[in-house]
Amino acid sequence: MDERQFDSDEYIVIKALASPVQIIGLTRGDYTKPHHTENLDKNEVIVMQFTEKTSAIKIRGKAEIYTKHGVVNSGE
Amino acid sequence: MDERQFDSDEYIVIKALASPVQIIGLTRGDYTKPHHTENLDKNEVIVMQFTEKTSAIKIRGKAEIYTKHGVVNSGE
Amino acid sequence: MDERQFDSDEYIVIKALASPVQIIGLTRGDYTKPHHTENLDKNEVIVMQFTEKTSAIKIRGKAEIYTKHGVVNSGE
Amino acid sequence: MDERQFDSDEYIVIKALASPVQIIGLTRGDYTKPHHTENLDKNEVIVMQFTEKTSAIKIRGKAEIYTKHGVVNSGE
Amino acid sequence: MDERQFDSDEYIVIKALASPVQIIGLTRGDYTKPHHTENLDKNEVIVMQFTEKTSAIKIRGKAEIYTKHGVVNSGE
Amino acid sequence: MDERQFDSDEYIVIKALASPVQIIGLTRGDYTKPHHTENLDKNEVIVMQFTEKTSAIKIRGKAEIYTKHGVVNSGE
Amino acid sequence: MDERQFDSDEYIVIKALASPVQIIGLTRGDYTKPHHTENLDKNEVIVMQFTEKTSAIKIRGKAEIYTKHGVVNSGE
Amino acid sequence: MDERQFDSDEYIVIKALASPVQIIGLTRGDYTKPHHTENLDKNEVIVMQFTEKTSAIKIRGKAEIYTKHGVVNSGE
Amino acid sequence: MDERQFDSDEYIVIKALASPVQIIGLTRGDYTKPHHTENLDKNEVIVMQFTEKTSAIKIRGKAEIYTKHGVVNSGE
Amino acid sequence: MDERQFDSDEYIVIKALASPVQIIGLTRGDYTKPHHTENLDKNEVIVMQFTEKTSAIKIRGKAEIYTKHGVVNSGE
Amino acid sequence: MDERQFDSDEYIVIKALASPVQIIGLTRGDYTKPHHTENLDKNEVIVMQFTEKTSAIKIRGKAEIYTKHGVVNSGE
Amino acid sequence: MDERQFDSDEYIVIKALASPVQIIGLTRGDYTKPHHTENLDKNEVIVMQFTEKTSAIKIRGKAEIYTKHGVVNSGE
Numbered sequence: 001m002d003e004r005q006f007d008s009d010e011y012i013v014i015k016a017l018a019s020p021v022q023i024i025g026l027t028r029g030d031y032t033k034p035h036h037t038e039n040l041d042k043n044e045v046i047v048m049q050f051t052e053k054t055s056a057i058k059i060r061g062k063a064e065i066y067t068k069h070g071v072v073n074s075g076e
Numbered sequence: 077m078d079e080r081q082f083d084s085d086e087y088i089v090i091k092a093l094a095s096p097v098q099i100i101g102l103t104r105g106d107y108t109k110p111h112h113t114e115n116l117d118k119n120e121v122i123v124m125q126f127t128e129k130t131s132a133i134k135i136r137g138k139a140e141i142y143t144k145h146g147v148v149n150s151g152e
Numbered sequence: 153m154d155e156r157q158f159d160s161d162e163y164i165v166i167k168a169l170a171s172p173v174q175i176i177g178l179t180r181g182d183y184t185k186p187h188h189t190e191n192l193d194k195n196e197v198i199v200m201q202f203t204e205k206t207s208a209i210k211i212r213g214k215a216e217i218y219t220k221h222g223v224v225n226s227g228e
Numbered sequence: 229m230d231e232r233q234f235d236s237d238e239y240i241v242i243k244a245l246a247s248p249v250q251i252i253g254l255t256r257g258d259y260t261k262p263h264h265t266e267n268l269d270k271n272e273v274i275v276m277q278f279t280e281k282t283s284a285i286k287i288r289g290k291a292e293i294y295t296k297h298g299v300v301n302s303g304e
Numbered sequence: 305m306d307e308r309q310f311d312s313d314e315y316i317v318i319k320a321l322a323s324p325v326q327i328i329g330l331t332r333g334d335y336t337k338p339h340h341t342e343n344l345d346k347n348e349v350i351v352m353q354f355t356e357k358t359s360a361i362k363i364r365g366k367a368e369i370y371t372k373h374g375v376v377n378s379g380e
Numbered sequence: 381m382d383e384r385q386f387d388s389d390e391y392i393v394i395k396a397l398a399s400p401v402q403i404i405g406l407t408r409g410d411y412t413k414p415h416h417t418e419n420l421d422k423n424e425v426i427v428m429q430f431t432e433k434t435s436a437i438k439i440r441g442k443a444e445i446y447t448k449h450g451v452v453n454s455g456e
Numbered sequence: 457m458d459e460r461q462f463d464s465d466e467y468i469v470i471k472a473l474a475s476p477v478q479i480i481g482l483t484r485g486d487y488t489k490p491h492h493t494e495n496l497d498k499n500e501v502i503v504m505q506f507t508e509k510t511s512a513i514k515i516r517g518k519a520e521i522y523t524k525h526g527v528v529n530s531g532e
Numbered sequence: 533m534d535e536r537q538f539d540s541d542e543y544i545v546i547k548a549l550a551s552p553v554q555i556i557g558l559t560r561g562d563y564t565k566p567h568h569t570e571n572l573d574k575n576e577v578i579v580m581q582f583t584e585k586t587s588a589i590k591i592r593g594k595a596e597i598y599t600k601h602g603v604v605n606s607g608e
Numbered sequence: 609m610d611e612r613q614f615d616s617d618e619y620i621v622i623k624a625l626a627s628p629v630q631i632i633g634l635t636r637g638d639y640t641k642p643h644h645t646e647n648l649d650k651n652e653v654i655v656m657q658f659t660e661k662t663s664a665i666k667i668r669g670k671a672e673i674y675t676k677h678g679v680v681n682s683g684e
Numbered sequence: 685m686d687e688r689q690f691d692s693d694e695y696i697v698i699k700a701l702a703s704p705v706q707i708i709g710l711t712r713g714d715y716t717k718p719h720h721t722e723n724l725d726k727n728e729v730i731v732m733q734f735t736e737k738t739s740a741i742k743i744r745g746k747a748e749i750y751t752k753h754g755v756v757n758s759g760e
Numbered sequence: 761m762d763e764r765q766f767d768s769d770e771y772i773v774i775k776a777l778a779s780p781v782q783i784i785g786l787t788r789g790d791y792t793k794p795h796h797t798e799n800l801d802k803n804e805v806i807v808m809q810f811t812e813k814t815s816a817i818k819i820r821g822k823a824e825i826y827t828k829h830g831v832v833n834s835g836e
Numbered sequence: 837m838d839e840r841q842f843d844s845d846e847y848i849v850i851k852a853l854a855s856p857v858q859i860i861g862l863t864r865g866d867y868t869k870p871h872h873t874e875n876l877d878k879n880e881v882i883v884m885q886f887t888e889k890t891s892a893i894k895i896r897g898k899a900e901i902y903t904k905h906g907v908v909n910s911g912e
Contacts, residue, residue, distance in 0.1 A: 009238045010085045011278070012123055013295050015302065025260060028127050032101060032112035036260040038286070045293055045302040047240055048284040050087070051256050056124040058114070065121055066297035067089050069142035074091065074121040086161045088199055104203050108177060108188040126163070132190070132200040141197055143165050145218035150167065150197040162313045164351055180355050184329060184340040202315070208352040210342070217349055219317050221370035226319065226349040237390045239430070241445070241452050253412060264412040266438070273445055273454040275392055276436040279408050294449035314465045316503055332507050336481060336492040354467070360504040362494070369469070369501055373522035376469050378501040389542045391582070393597070393604050405564060416564040418590070425597055425606040427544055428588040431560050446601035466617045468655055484659050488633060488644040506619070512656040514646070521653055523621050525674035530623065530653040541694045543734070545749070545756050557716060568716035570742070577749055577758040579696055580740040583712050598753035618769045620807055636811050640785060640796035658771070664808040666798070673773070673805055677826035680773050682805040693846045695886070697901070697908050709868060720868035722894070729901055729910040731848055732892040735864050750905035770845045772883055788887050792861060792872035810847070816884040818874070825881055827849050829902035834851065834881040 011049045013066035014059060016040035018075065021061035023048070028055035087125045089142035090135060092116035094151065097137035099124070104131035163201045165218040166211060168192035170227065173213035175200070180207035239277045241294035242287060244268035246303065249289035251276070256283035315353045317370035318363060320344035322379065325365035327352070332359035391429045393446040394439060396420035398455065401441035403428070408435035467505045469522040470515060472496035474531065477517035479504070484511035543581045545598035546591060548572035550607065553593035555580070560587035619657045621674040622667060624648035626683065629669035631656070636663035695733045697750040698743060700724035702759065705745035707732070712739035771809045773826040774819060776800035778835065781821035783808070788815035847885045849902040850895060852876035854911065857897035859884070864891035 014023060021040040026032050028051075035053060040046060040063070048057060059065060062075025090099060097116040102108050104127075111129060116122060116139070124133060135141060138151025166175060173192040178184050180203075187205060192198060192215070200209060211217060214227025242251060249268040254260050256279075263281060268274060268291070276285060287293060290303025318327060325344040330336050332355075339357060344350060344367070352361060363369060366379025394403060401420040406412050408431075415433060420426060420443070428437060439445060442455025470479060477496040482488050484507075491509060496502060496519070504513060515521060518531025546555060553572040558564050560583075567585060572578060572595070580589060591597060594607025622631060629648040634640050636659075643661060648654060648671070656665060667673060670683030698707060705724040710716050712735075719737060724730060724747070732741060743749060746759025774783060781800040786792050788811075795813060800806060800823070808817060819825060822835030850859060857876040862868050864887075871889060876882060876899070884893060895901060898911030 008085050009236050010087065011238065011295070013293070013297055013300050015300055026114070028125075028129070030129065032114065032129075038254070038260065038284070040286070041288075043303050045287045045291075045300055046284055047287075047293070047295060049256075049278055050125055051283045053256075053258065053260075054283075055127045055130075056114070056122055058116070059121045059123075060117075063121075064300075065089070065123070066295070066300060067087070067123060067142070068297070069089055069144070069147075071297075072089050072091055072121055072140075072142060075119050084161050086163065102190070104201075104205075106205065108190065108205075126201055131203045131206075132198055134190070134192070135197045135199075136193075139197075141165070141199070143163070143199060143218070145165055145220070145223075148165050148167055148197055148216075148218060151195050160313050162315065178342070180353075180357075182357065184342065184357075202353055207355045207358075208342070208350055210344070211349045211351075212345075215349075217317070217351070219315070219351060219370070221317055221372070221375075224317050224319055224349055224368075224370060227347050237388050239390065239447070241447050241449055243452055243454065266406070266412065266436070268438070269440075271455050273439045273443075273452055274436055275439075275445070275447060277408075277430055279435045281408070281410065281412075282435075292452075294447070294452060296449070299449075312465050314467065330494070332505075332509075334509065336494065336509075354505055359507045359510075360494070360502055362496070363501045363503075364497075367501075369503070371467070371469050371503060371522070373469055373524070373527075376471055376501055376520075376522060378471065379499050389540050391542065391599070393599050393601055395604055395606065418558070418564070418588070420590075421592075423607050425591045425595075425604055426588055427591075427597070427599060429560075429582055431587045433560075433562065433564075434587075444604075446599070446604060448601070451601075464617050466619065482646070484657075484661075486661065488646065488661075506657055511659045511662075512646070512654055514648070515653045515655075516649075519653075521621070521655070523619070523655060523674070525621055525676070525679075528621050528623055528653055528672075528674060531651050541692050543694065543751070545751050545753055547756055547758065570710070570716065570740070572742070573744075575759050577743045577747075577756055578740055579743075579749070579751060581712075581734055583739045585712070585714065585716075586739075596756075598751070598756060600753070603753075616769050618771065634798070636809075636813070638813065640798065640813075658809055663811045663814075664798070664806055666800070667805045667807075668801075671805075673807070675771070675773050675807060675826070677773055677828070677831075680775055680805055680824075680826060682775065683803050693844050695846065695903070697903050697905055699908055699910065722862070722868065722892070724894070725896075727911050729895045729899075729908055730892055731895075731901070731903060733864075733886055735891045737864075737866065737868075738891075748908075750903070750908060752905070755905075768845050770847065786874070788885075788889075790889065792874065792889075810885055815887045815890075816874070816882055818876070819881045819883075820877075823881075825849070825883070827847070827883060827902070829849055829904070829907075832849050832851055832881055832900075832902060835879050 008050055011047055013047050015045045015064045016042050018042050018062040021063045024058040025054040026056035028053060084126055087123055089123050091121045091140045092118050094118050094138040097139045100134040101130040102132035104129060160202055163199055165199050167197045167216045168194050170194050170214040173215045176210040177206040178208035180205060236278055239275055241275050243273045243292045244270050246270050246290040249291045252286040253282040254284035256281060312354055315351055317351050319349045319368045320346050322346050322366040325367045328362040329358040330360035332357060388430055391427055393427050395425045395444045396422050398422050398442035401443045404438040405434040406436035408433060464506055467503055469503050471501045471520045472498055474498050474518035477519045480514040481510040482512035484509060540582055543579055545579050547577045547596045548574050550574050550594035553595045556590040557586040558588040560585060616658055619655055621655050623653045623672045624650055626650050626670035629671045632666040633662040634664035636661060692734055695731055697731050699729045699748045700726050702726050702746035705747045708742040709738040710740035712737060768810055771807055773807050775805045775824045776802050778802050778822035781823045784818040785814040786816035788813060844886055847883055849883050851881045851900045852878050854878050854898035857899045860894040861890040862892035864889060
């Protein structure tokens with residue numbers, strides 16, 4: 001792997017409040033497309049970074065999203 | 077890919093308050109044009125970075141946009 | 153593209169309060185001239201960075217502009 | 229090992245409140261997949277970093293997760 | 305273009321309070337001379353950076369200038 | 381040893397409240413596995429860094445763990 | 457131009473309170489001498505940086521000078 | 533000695549409250565093992581850094597340990 | 609000119625309270641000697657940086673000197 | 685001397701409250717051993733840095749030790 | 761001059777309260793010796809940096825010395 | 837002189853409260869030994885940096901020592 005690694009101290013925290021919560025990583029490169037979907041069951045938590053692959057993270061389903069701009073709720 | 081990666085810790089958070097919300101990535105290069113449109117349904121959330129490809133993000137539809145300058149509402 | 157990329161964490165947020173709002177990118181290079189005009193309809197929001205191409209951003213029409221020096225209103 | 233090391237001062241702390249708690253490291257590379265599962269018994273604590281291998285950490289089971297965005301509880 | 309790019313996160317914001325406001329970019333190089341004049345009509349706003357070309361910005365006409373030293377009014 | 385050293389100012393402090401407390405270093409590399417177990421007797425204290433070898437530290441037994449996210453107690 | 461560019465985020469703001477105000481750039485090099493005089497009319501404002509050419513700025517005439525050490529008034 | 537030096541401004545302070553206090557340096561390298569034991573008599577103080585050799589410091593006996601996470605007491 | 613440029617964001621501000629005020633730049637090099645004297649008339653202001661040439665600035669005559677350690681008055 | 689110099693802004697201050705106070709520098713290298721003992725008489729003060737040679741400083745005798753973690757007293 | 765320039769933003773301010781005040785620059789090199797004496801008359805002010813030549817500044821005579829540790833008075 | 841210069845913004849201030857005060861510079865190198873003694877008479881002040889030569893400064897005699905850890909008095 002020759003690409004320079006993407007260096008960041010940032011991370012977000014997502015807690016699923018219901019099953020399922022879908023966390024979809026979107027690619028950083030020339031084409032923005034989903035490259036991975038991670039499923040969380042109720043009360044599972046994930047701590048995630050942006051990477052050299054992922055520049056956007058989409059959240060579907062009822063969850064709490066902890067970010068540096070505060071806590072945002074997804075889902076109804 | 078030979079281009080130097082764009083390194084930033086910044087990200088914004090967008091929560092759709094109605095369906096659909098369109099999030100349009102505009103290119104950084106010589107020509108500023110849309111290169112990707114991401115659709116959010118009501119209550120979906122996206123956490124996004126600027127990238128070496130994207131230097132502007134346009135939001136259409138009813139949404140809350142969390143940024144370092146505060147929370148801005150789009151849509152009516 | 154051989155030019156060194158312009159690295160900045162700064163961005164501004166513009167919300168259109170009426171249609172249309174014109175956002176005009178002015179070039180950084182030897183000649184300062186408009187290189188792109190982005191139109192916003194009422195209640196659309198754009199989050200923008202300065203780039204290696206753009207060193208000034210001109211706003212025409214009724215809008216709120218969120219910056220590190222506070223919120224400035226354009227238009228009447 | 230030729231890869232540039234991933235340099236970060238960040239770490240999170242996880243305390244298991246019941247047995248078992250599963251801590252699943254997800255890979256940073258082209259494919260996001262689990263590469264390691266660490267099991268904690270009740271009242272065990274783990275202090276973890278993101279690495280050049282791991283860009284996401286998933287927590288299953290009843291635990292307290294100490295992060296820079298606050299303390300988040302997983303499990304019921 | 306071989307010159308090293310001028311890297312700065314600083315920008316100022318200028319709002320025209322009457323027509324016309326002239327914003328005159330002065331060159332950084334061996335000779336300090338105007339290289340560009342941008343005209344703003346009443347209530348137009350411009351967000352500007354210093355560049356490798358521009359090291360001084362002169363404002364003529366009635367305007368509010370938002371800077372890190374506060375807001376300064378030009379014009380009568 | 382050709383590997384670039386891992387540079388960090390971070391450290392944690394662990395105080396054993398009962399005997400024994402096991403402090404297990406987990407490897408940073410391709411395989412996450414224990415590479416060292418340090419035993420503390422009651423009232424012994426250890427001050428530890430993450431290293432180029434260790435990216436996770438697991439604590440078993442009754443202890444106080446001083447971290448930048450606060451003090452966490454392991455053991456019953 | 458082979459000289460390394462002078463990189464600084466600093467700028468000062470000068471507002472003319474009467475006509476004329478003279479702003480005299482003094483050279484950074486081996487000889488300190490005026491290399492440019494910019495004239496401001498009453499109520500004109502200039503936002504200026506130090507450059508690889510200019511290491512001192514002299515103000516003659518009635519003006520307000522906004523700096524990081526506060527606002528200083530020149531002229532009677 | 534070809535190894536890159538470990539650069540850190542961090543240090544801890546240890547004060548012995550009884551004799552003897554043992555301060556055991558553990559190695560940073562592939563094998564974590566004691567490489568040095570320093571003995572303190574009652575009321576002696578030591579100010580210590582982590583080094584390219586030492587990534588963990590174990591304290592046995594009654595002492596006050598001053599760290600960036602506060603003061604921790606070892607020994608009964 | 610082959611010397612590396614002296615990079616600093618620091619500047620001081622001097623306001624003449626009477627005529628004349630002498631501002632004497634002293635050289636940074638092997639010999640400390642005056643290399644330039646700038647004269648200010650009453651109410652003139654100068655904003656000055658240290659340079660690769662100047663490491664000390666001497667002020668004679670009645671003036672206010674704005675520095676990061678506060679405002680100092682010269683002259684009687 | 686080919687070794688890279690150890691760069692740090694840190695220093696500690698030690699004041700002897702009785703004679704003698706011994707300040708023992710311990711080596712940073714492969715072997716941790718005393719390489720220098722400095723003696724202070726009552727009311728003498730020493731201001732010390734860690735160096736590329738010294739990574740630990742041991743204080744014997746009655747003294748006040750001023751550090752970034754506060755003032756610690758050695759000796760009875 | 762091949763020596764790397766000494767880069768620092770620090771400066772001190774000295775105001776003479778009586779005539780004469782002697783400001784003696786001491787050399788940074790292998791031998792610490794006076795290399796320059798600057799004389800100030802009453803009410804003259806000097807703003808000084810440390811340089812690649814000067815690592816200590818001695819003040820004789822009645823003066824106020826403004827430093828980052830506060831204002832210190834020399835002379836009786 | 838081929839050695840890399842020691843770069844630091846730190847300095848301390850010493851004021852002699854009686855004659856004589858001895859300020860003894862101790863060497864940074866392999867051997868810690870006095871390399872210079874500066875004498876201060878009563879009410880003289882010295883502002884000093886650590887250098888590539890000096891890593892410790894010993895003060896004998898009645899003086900006030902201004903440091904980032906506060907003001908320490910030497911001498912009885």
